[in-house]
Amino acid sequence: MNLSRITDDLFIGTTPLVDDYQRLRNLGVRLIINMRWEHRLRPDTHAEPLSLLWLRTIDSPFFPIPIRALQRGALAALETIRARDKVYTHCAGGRHRGVAMGAAVLIAQGHSPHEAMEMIKARRPFADPDVFYIRNRILRFAQKWEMAGH
Numbered sequence: 001m002n003l004s005r006i007t008d009d010l011f012i013g014t015t016p017l018v019d020d021y022q023r024l025r026n027l028g029v030r031l032i033i034n035m036r037w038e039h040r041l042r043p044d045t046h047a048e049p050l051s052l053l054w055l056r057t058i059d060s061p062f063f064p065i066p067i068r069a070l071q072r073g074a075l076a077a078l079e080t081i082r083a084r085d086k087v088y089t090h091c092a093g094g095r096h097r098g099v100a101m102g103a104a105v106l107i108a109q110g111h112s113p114h115e116a117m118e119m120i121k122a123r124r125p126f127a128d129p130d131v132f133y134i135r136n137r138i139l140r141f142a143q144k145w146e147m148a149g150h
Contacts, residue, residue, distance in 0.1 A: 002094060004124035009086045010077075012102040012124055014094045018042050021050055030085035033073045035065075035097035051080070059096050061133035070141045071148075073101050074108035081109070096134050099127045103138045108150065113142040 001020040003013030009028075015036060016024060021044050024032065031051045034041050037058045044050045053076050055069040077087040087105060091097035099120055106116035117129040117138060129135055 003088065003090075004094070004127075006102055006120055006123050007106070009081045010102055010105055011086065011088045012094055012098050012120065012127065013088065013090050014098075015039060015090055015092060016041070016088070018044070021046065024050060024088055028086040029088045030083070031076060031080040031087045033077065033087065033089045033098075033101050035069075035073075035089065035091040035101050039092070051076075055101070057091075057097050059091060064133060065097060065100055065137045067137070067141055067144050070101060070104040070137065071144070074104045074141075074145070077105040078108050081105075094124065095126060095128050096131065099124070099129050100134050100137050100141075103129055104141050104145075107138075107142045107145055113138050 001014055001016045003011045005011055034054045035057050037056045040054055041052050055073055057065045080087050089098045089101040102120055103116040107113055120127050120129055
């Protein structure tokens with residue numbers, strides 16, 4: 001698992017294995033948002049298990065990330081962060097889908113979409129929120145989030 005701390009309460013990275021759950025727990029993570037279509041995470045069997053949210057998406061310009069998935073993840077992340085816990089968003093490579101979800105979390109916390117993308121790139125240099133089909137989803141999420149009065 002390769003991860004980057006984006007803010008005090010948000011990490012973005014690659015798919016964790018069960019063996020990585022303790023490391024995440026030690027970082028204060030309590031919610032893992034999985035953006036992979038094909039890879040369901042194994043349940044956490046710890047006495048205080050991590051919450052796992054599986055939002056099945058495909059990393060392709062032909063299958064845009066559903067805005068509802070980003071909204072669902074952002075709401076779950078806000079609830080976790082309000083409880084003073086941390087969130088880990090991931091996809092296979094930690095470059096596109098997990099980054100889009102991380103940007104949605106930052107936008108839900110009050111950052112502009114451009115601030116969110118720049119924050120992520122500054123702390124995870126190989127993240128690519130600027131690729132057209134990811135950037136489009138981030139900007140669309142921000143628009144919908146604002147229209148919903150959040």
